[in-house]
Amino acid sequence: MKLFEYQAKELFEQIQIPVPNRVLIENPEEMAKATDEIGFPCVLKAQVLQGGRGKAGLIKLVSTIDEAHLQAEAIFSKAQNMSGLLIEEALQIDKELYVSITADPVSGTAMMMACSEGGIDIEEIAKNIPEKIHKITIDLSQGIQTYQVRGLLYEMGLDDRLIGTGTKLLMDLYHVFRNHEAELVEINPLIVTKDGKLMAGDGKISIDDNALFRHPQFQVTRAYYENDAEFEAAEEGIPYIQFDGDIGLMCAGAGLTNTVFDLVNDYGGNVANYLEFGGPNYHKAKKAMEIMMKNDIKVLLIVTFGTIARADVMAEGIVEAMKELNPPFPIVAAVRGTGEEKAHELLRSVNIDPLIDTEQAVIKAIALSGGVKQ
């Protein structure tokens, strides 16, 4: 679960990581009150989850109230799925740094990374100046040690006068990572101000979905999703991603779904969505079909090859959905695995030809969608 910048900064503030003064507004009418508090110049920052906000025109520096109103109107009309606008004091920037913490799956540790060149996409840094990225690993059972953090800061060439506050900041950041069971915490840029202070210019936190049961303060709402179908699927625990093609995918298992996705692309079809109803969701075929019907598709392609996710149970759900929902699109199905003989009987009862071969199913679905696209 990715958090919005304003939420990340709230978590930073709670643990005393320095953050700029800021106010979150819900609509442009609240602007005057916010700028009275923050003053000019200030920065307007759209609270959306996607990256590249600057390039998309969703972050603007403004110096007057008129300019603030104008830019706020533009951002509110342009941004989709925005959870408010952050009005933030403009800092006097001396330098921009990068720091993050994530998991190192090879050694079984947490990994803290820092770079003296922040503010730009970290993947660019990794590609162009990998030697400037410094790393330490932290054994979770021992916890983070100050000498490690101090060493990291010296390696990245931080000004001697900032080593003390920098060490405290990174120790605190580790506690944010641990306390909230994050997959990722990132400050980019970590700003050195002209008056020699460190401050979190941005904040990115992603909480581990598998640990959310231990962190009830993070509630999943529509705000975290790009569209209704993705949110509805998420509420059911069904992985779903929207694309703009016309072949709907309803597959079981992440690996098989990815493979069917590849095959559709290889054979020249266009995928409308990724929907995976395997694992614990194999009895949710009907719900999955309901979600599919929110989508304007020309054909539905169902591919499964399950073990625990029994083929007969999935076929029962498909048949039930066919009868109750009467989907307006043709269905191509390769439903295999445990209980497949019964599954095939069930599918035939609603006039679906049960296929055995995945590639054959893909080719048939593309033909039904109107053939190969340009």
Add this chain to the structure above:
Amino acid sequence: MSIILDQSTRVLVQGITGKEGSFWTKHMIDYGTNVVAGVTPGREGQNVAGVPVFHTVKRAVRNIPVEASLLFVPPRFAKEALFEALEAGIKKVVILCDGIPLHDAIQMRKAAISAGAMVIGGNTSGIISMGQAMMGFFPYWLERVYKPGRIGIMTRSGSLTNEITAEVVRAGFGASSLIGIGGDPVPLTRFAEVLPLFEEDPNTDAVVLIGELGGTMEEEVAEAIENKIFTKPLVAFLGGRTAPKGKKMGHAGAIITAGKGTVKDKMIALKNAGALVAERPRQVGTLLESILASKI
């Protein structure tokens, strides 16, 4: 012969009295697995399919020698259950559940390394040595998938494994051992750590790797081939070649790997190391035919 598990391996099942635990324990015994004991706190004295149940792992191993443990526990208890098995001295553990919290998984990986134990999982169907024994849940009665033979299989995925293994069988081959290392971001055993076992196994002629986007495990396999740690033929199939950047691939995740992680990069790394890479499931069979026929 096989790797990690055969019909003589003495298996403990943690969480044996649960619905899934008891159901699959029966299937494992039917298949030939030597299940010698089970653990469920509060249920000592009972039995499941003739297998005695104990309160704790320590109490079980005090009574009955155990070599391997299979965890049928919910994800939130996986860490504890693993620590309990490791503390009792068990060196082979298979963890099936999907949904282990990341911070738990990191600590589990560290603990497994420290204990010198091979811990497989989570988020896997388990491991099966064809025609001999299994730890986990496999529909071994599907003959067009679960056929004994001389191909080692290791995989990050469940349903894709059925798809690919069916192609291996269709081409006239069968599997020696199938190792489901699982689909979690922190697999407790990595592909490259399984390879030396297949290298040593006289009954494995080649390995099929079923991988996918994300992480660096396929790249590590390429390195193992380059460094001659693994010298048998290897055929790889990777899912997610055309996937747009996945939602799970955050910035920091991609950056650790510095340009690694996409399927295209993985395919190049494997090909450069000398592995054969199938673009489609069907090609796994034809590639195996091409290399193994030429060896005979």
